[in-house]
Amino acid sequence: MERKxxxxxxxxxxxxxxxxxxxxxGGTLDDARDIFQEGLIVLYEKRNTAFxxxxxAYLFGVCKNLWFKHSTDxxxxxxxxxxxxxxxxPTVAENRLLQLLDSAxxxxxxxxxxxxxxxxxxxxxxxxxxxxTNHSTAxxxxxxxxxxxxxxxQNSLSYESFFE
Amino acid sequence: MRVSLNKIALIEKLIFHANALSPEEKALFxxxxxxxxxxxxxxxxxxxxxxxxxxxxRKALQREIRDVYNELFHPHAKNTLKSKISSxxxx
Numbered sequence: 578m579e580r581k582x583x584x585x586x587x588x589x590x591x592x593x594x595x596x597x598x599x600x601x602x603g604g605t606l607d608d609a610r611d612i613f614q615e616g617l618i619v620l621y622e623k624r625n626t627a628f629x630x631x632x633x634a635y636l637f638g639v640c641k642n643l644w645f646k647h648s649t650d651x652x653x654x655x656x657x658x659x660x661x662x663x664x665x666x667p668t669v670a671e672n673r674l675l676q677l678l679d680s681a682x683x684x685x686x687x688x689x690x691x692x693x694x695x696x697x698x699x700x701x702x703x704x705x706x707x708x709x710t711n712h713s714t715a716x717x718x719x720x721x722x723x724x725x726x727x728x729x730x731q732n733s734l735s736y737e738s739f740f741e
Numbered sequence: 742m743r744v745s746l747n748k749i750a751l752i753e754k755l756i757f758h759a760n761a762l763s764p765e766e767k768a769l770f771x772x773x774x775x776x777x778x779x780x781x782x783x784x785x786x787x788x789x790x791x792x793x794x795x796x797x798x799r800k801a802l803q804r805e806i807r808d809v810y811n812e813l814f815h816p817h818a819k820n821t822l823k824s825k826i827s828s829x830x831x832x
Binding site for chain 2: 622
């Protein structure tokens, strides 16, 4: 299933329960949206690794925890106002990051993300990107990795300076 | 595969599956550690690279999750989910 379709299915299947939970505790639609979206990130990143339990129960548990954390934070900083719709300004490190990634080219970054963020199987990526063999897919991955790493080297970026 | 790419592959395994290195890979790792003065720095640079990829992957996913929400909850959108959710927050 295409990722966009998967996300849509998650909204349709799981958002009502989470939203109902938050609404009953005095939360707003914006609260429900933000918490559910954060929950989806956790679900996505863990779906192939740590848990083999019921997906819905897992996501609901994550969202409940996020809600409790949100409520505690809100009680603590009652006077602080945050506009949830406003994107935070990118930091210097983030700008540096984007610059770095651009240097590898869009196709390369998509390939690397499929491997290292989506944890997708080589076989699936080979078909998706039209490579002839798993070996040539792996070679392309390492070439892309070499390109980005070279930029890291040229900019003499240390781990600390990069993620300040 | 080129020697430099093999080295990248070795570092990748070192980062993600250090316990699964074969005896040959372990020997190769030790050889690089002793003889190649840049090896340690290359490992550090590759770790940064991996972090970059994962962060940008997460950003792309966040965007996609928001886009799907905006589509489903667009002011002109009409669907069961939107009605169901809106009814929860009516008061």
